[in-house]
Amino acid sequence: MKNSTQIILVLMGCAVMALVACLPITMFSLPLIEPLQSPAPDASATVQAIVTQTMVAMTQNAPSPTPILPTPTLVIPTNTPLPTAVSYCDWITFVKDITIPDGTAFSPGETFTKTWRLQNRGTCTWTPDYMLVFSGGSQMGDTIALRLPGYVVPGQTVDVSVTLTAPAARGEFTGYWMLRNPSGVLFGYGDHANKPFYVDIQVSDLPHGAVTGRICYLSEFNPPMTLYFEVAGTAQVIQFSIPANHMDFSVLLPKGTYYAYAWAPGFNLEGAYVNSDGYLKPLVVEGGRTTADIDICDWGPEHHSRAQ
Numbered sequence: 001m002k003n004s005t006q007i008i009l010v011l012m013g014c015a016v017m018a019l020v021a022c023l024p025i026t027m028f029s030l031p032l033i034e035p036l037q038s039p040a041p042d043a044s045a046t047v048q049a050i051v052t053q054t055m056v057a058m059t060q061n062a063p064s065p066t067p068i069l070p071t072p073t074l075v076i077p078t079n080t081p082l083p084t085a086v087s088y089c090d091w092i093t094f095v096k097d098i099t100i101p102d103g104t105a106f107s108p109g110e111t112f113t114k115t116w117r118l119q120n121r122g123t124c125t126w127t128p129d130y131m132l133v134f135s136g137g138s139q140m141g142d143t144i145a146l147r148l149p150g151y152v153v154p155g156q157t158v159d160v161s162v163t164l165t166a167p168a169a170r171g172e173f174t175g176y177w178m179l180r181n182p183s184g185v186l187f188g189y190g191d192h193a194n195k196p197f198y199v200d201i202q203v204s205d206l207p208h209g210a211v212t213g214r215i216c217y218l219s220e221f222n223p224p225m226t227l228y229f230e231v232a233g234t235a236q237v238i239q240f241s242i243p244a245n246h247m248d249f250s251v252l253l254p255k256g257t258y259y260a261y262a263w264a265p266g267f268n269l270e271g272a273y274v275n276s277d278g279y280l281k282p283l284v285v286e287g288g289r290t291t292a293d294i295d296i297c298d299w300g301p302e303h304h305s306r307a308q
Helices: 002-022 026-036 043-061
Strands: 092-097 104-106 111-120 131-137 145-147 157-165 171-180 197-203 208-214 225-231 237-242 248-254 256-264 269-272 283-285 298-300
Touching (some): 237 248
Antiparallel strands (some): 092 111, 171 197, 208 248, 225 256, 256 269, 256 283
């Protein structure tokens, strides 16, 4: 009985061994390998680690930042040409009026000389063949063209003059003048060398006129004396003191008719402006005009009589 039990145990052991032999070896190796592996990671820690590693990788592999360049301004081309320097062969710079400022008053028919100062702004030399010419407005006389007084090189100035006559009518008058080259081309001043210079006057009845003359005393040197202008037909007298050794005089008188005489008080002699018969000769003063050659040359101890 005891042998039967042992035989049964042996047979069962062989059956177990045969069954074990048929099983895969991995079933026996898993318990041995498993303790050597790391424990399962925490899920949240794993996600955080992945995010961190991704950010580090992105930072390391990110391209270098591109600098921001200023936006260029778009310039649209236009058809406007660039300014160029302009020059003319014949060109004037007007400098100033030398005589007769604008608005100067004259009496009707009075003559005067207008002078302008001009500069040669061009590239050509002006010669005496260049002319000062009337170009428009009020002509004020018969003169319409005059030659320049000499050569005027570029940059040089010249004074040009013309004698004119105030019109007979009252009012404001303006005459325009330019230069003319030998080819007959007119030129002036301004950006295009085409502006004329001008004379501008007022014509009116002025209240005064000038009287000029000589004092022909009996000796080589004139003593101090008094010069009288007596208004004809009245007792009104206008007098002027004449210093010693003054042989000429020029005075301003209101318009009217006068007698002129002088008195040398230290010598009791009277000189006068007289006719050929010795009588005082009347003289007429016109507004804005000069009455010349009123010479005090007839001397004597007696007062001169008025013309009848």
